Each structure stands twice: as C-alpha cells, then as structure tokens.
Amino acid sequence: MDWLDRFHAAVDYIENHLDDKIEYSSVAQAACCSEFHFSRMFSSILGISLSEYIRRRRLTKAAFDIQTSDAKIIDIALKYGYDSSDAFSRAFKKLHSVTPHSVREKGVQLKAYPRISFQITIKGDVELDYQIERMETELRFVGKRQSVKTSRAFKEIPALWRKSNEDGFKQALIDMSWVSPKCKLESLVGICGKEAAITDEVFDYFMGVRYDSKPPSDMEEIRIAPSTYAVFPNVVDAWKRLYSEWLPTSGYELANQPCIEHFLGPGHKIKHELWVPIIEK
Template sequence: MLDRLNEAMDHIERHVAADIDVEELARIARTSPYHFRRMFSTLAGIPLSEYVRRRRLTLAAGEVLAERRSLLDIAVTYGYGSGEAFARAFRAVHGVGPAEARRSGAVLTSQPRMTFHLTVEGSTPMEYRIVEKPEFRLLGYRTEVPIVHEGHNEAIAEFTASIGTERLARLKPLSDQEPGGIVSAVEPLDDSSRAEGSPVDFLQGVVSSAALPPELAERGVAERGVAERTVPAGTWAVFRAEGEPPETAQHIWRDVHTQWFPSNPYRSVPGPEILSAQPSGEGSWMSYELWLPVAPTG
C-alpha cells in the first residue's frame, strides 16, 4: 500500500502545475477517491487540495525568484487565469506577493514533497472484528465541533454538558443493538479533510431499530432538537481498546487510519463513525469500541 501511495505522490509531482484528478490518484493507489482523500489527510495532516496548492506555489516561488520569466507567464504555467489571482494565492501561502518577493528577496515558505515511509509502528496488535449490520437509526442530539487529534475537546465537553444526563436518560431505553448504551457519532462535513480543526457533525445518543417517538421529537424541537439519522445496511470494522480518556480514543482513530487501513484489505466509506465508551475498572479507565463503515478493497 505504501508503494502505491508513493506512486500517487509521484503523479502529483509530475502534474502539480495542472488540475490534479483525484480519481486517477485513487486508481493508482487502488482505492476509492473518498478513501484516498481521507487516508491522505490522516497521514499528511492536511487536506490533499491544500498540499497540492502549497506544492504548486512552492515551485512557482522558485521561478519567481529565478527571474527568468514574467510573473504572468509563471501564473499561467501554474494554472492561474490572471496575475491578480496568482498574486492572491501566492500571498496566502508566502505572506507577500510575487512582485514584492522578487524585489525584496523576502523569506518564503516551502512545502517539501511528501513521501510515505514505513516506521517502527504497529508492534502492538490491534483488536478488531468485521460486522455485517442491517439498517439502523442514530437518535440523539447533534452539533458541529472541530477535530482535536490530541487532548481535551472543549466543544464536545461543552455540548455534552448542555444536553444533560436527564435528556440522555430518556433516549437510553431506545438502545436495542450494538453498540449499546449512549454513544457518540462523528461524520466529517468535508470528506477530504481530517486535519486538526476541521469541522465534523457530532451526535450523542443511541443506536436503535426504532423510530424516534413523537413525544421525544416534539420535546426535542424545544430542547436543542433530537435528531434522527437512518444509516443503511453495510460492513463495519469494530476496534476495541482500553485506557485513559481522551487519549486512548483519539489514538484508536489515529492508528486505524495510519496502520490498520494500509495493512488490511478494506477501505473507509462515507458514513458516521461511532464510538462507545464505557467505564472499565476503577478511576477514569475506559473501555472503547470504535465502529467504522468500511468496504473490501479490490
């Protein structure tokens, strides 16, 4: 898988001045465009589109400083329809416009070419199972929160506190299947990005086969709104881990995308990512199950 990812990176480098076809990158990597974007963002820490933009303007900056061609010629070479559009994009990355950079010898920002290498990770086995799950519903309270890869997510904490235990207690009896009890579910609002701070749709509630009772739906309108989402039948990869919150849960997501997907014949598909967290033993130790929608590769 790493070889195929690096072949895709070579393709980006050869065509960085033109429009990058994500479907072609996915074909090279032998996966879907959706999964390629998600995997790239997780491994690289920035969205694919942002990486391409930075690489394009890094190469353009080299030509600007070389002073062998006009700024308009450089702008056209790198896909900008006008000098003004090129100048805006250049300033967004480098902090100065191309004309100013050429005159003053300003300090510019370089985006190095990325390659993916095998490191000594994955020495700890990951517990997982594959589950075929029929259609179900997610019932709960929802909001938008930013992705936080490490440490406390203040937005989630504030939202959970605002819901309160009483409202969740009314939903809990509707939990009638795995994963049981109160769960959280996230779904990226931008499928191409899993970068720090990227927005995700966040829901706290239950997994159920039942429709939302009318009395809860009516009450929910006045109480932040009880959301109802039907999730189609599909294949789920379920990962289990125990440890201290929130790092253990965050590390599951990290390890799945950086280690498990590249090593197993599955790819991620659009859908909610569901986390169950239950107390385990004494203190703050928690037992986690992460449910991710997947499909076989190939």
C-alpha cells in the same frame, strides 16, 4: 493496488496538476479512497493538511520557475493558481521569507519542499490496541442527521455535538440508550454517511443511539447490515495509527459500510472508539 501504490498515485496526480486546478475529490479518487478518509489519512500521517502540502509544492515550483526563466511574475502567479501578483507575493514571502522579485538576485536563500514519498515503517515500541467485532444481525439506530461539508468535517462534526449538548438533543439520546442492550454499540454514535467511501462534497452525519422501539416523532431511523468492524480506542488518535500502522499490514481494507464514532458514557476507561468497517483483501 496496495496502500503504498494508492498514495503514490495520489501524489502523482498532485504533481501533474500543480499548474492546474486540483480537485481534492480527484486526488482521493487516484488513491481509490473517499475524499473524507483521504484527507484524514494525509493530515494524520504528514502532520499538515492536503491544501498546505499543495500550497508548499506550488510555491516551491514557482521559485524554480522564477530562477530559471524570464517569465513575468504575474504569469507565474497565474500559473500556480493565484489571481493577483499581490496575493502571490504574500504567500511567497510567507513561505520563503523573500519577495518573488528578489529571487532573481544572486545569493537569495529559498526553501524547497520536495515531493513526498510514502513508505511503511515498522514500529514495535508502542502497542496498537484494537479488536475485531462481527455484528451478526442488522443494527437499528434512531436519531437525527445533519449535512456536513466533507472538506470541513473535522470542524463541523464537533460543533454539531456541542450544539446538541446545548439544545438538549444529546441528553435525549442518552436517556434512550441502553433501553434494550444487545451489542457493544449502546452509547452515543456518530455515523458518517452511508458507506466508508464518501465521495460527495456534502455527506450526512447521523447522531443517534441503537434503539429498537418506535422512534420519537422528531427523529428518524437508519439500519446497518451485518458487518465486521475493526474497533480502536480514542477516535482522534485512531485515524493516524489506523492508516499508517494498522491498515497497511492488517490484511484488511475498508468495506462499504459507514464508519461509526462511538462515544461511551461516564465510568468507562475509554471515552470513545472508532469503528471502521473492514473486509479481508
């Protein structure tokens, strides 16, 4: 199943469950992807979150139901996941700018958000910088892990780094870095889970540095087997261009190794990198 087929399978799942409970993990599974990565892909490519897309589609379908049936408003609200008519009315008016009851009046203008469809657009106006790094030896990292909710990773991970700066943990890692440099992952790193396919509701985010000596008593170590990585500058922008431009036509797919956010020190032209584990298709 190629990249486009995976996304269309996920959209099929959503469309078939608009009047049922939608588990984000099941949507990601339909795309043969982890929930963590799928949510990043979706929001990066579309510019809206997965939850917002589902909300818009449900309220679009609800408007059609109100127009074409005699069903009670509360029944339609319950059908699309709203516990009360008041909650449904608020959400409906926010999207359509009219109340659900007014839909059955003639001449009412509504907004329809159609089902999305994915296609690859070939772009050549802005180059995409990347490099392939093959780590031939096992890498040992020392630091601390924190539990992160998969659905809130975008907010929780930056908060962890802010806290580490305030309590001195970040500086401790900086002092340990470059003790025995032997590869290009020598600054601060954030290692996401145990492998690229994060399917659980909670995963471990490991904040640390590459370090070969005995770890301090308040830290632990993890090891990553020899792997091949695609390395992209600028973590925030890298996710969008990775999935929409690079991965679909690269001849690679994600490997079962952790993704690594690499934060470089002062003096580097590039502030941070995204290291994505890959294997040839």
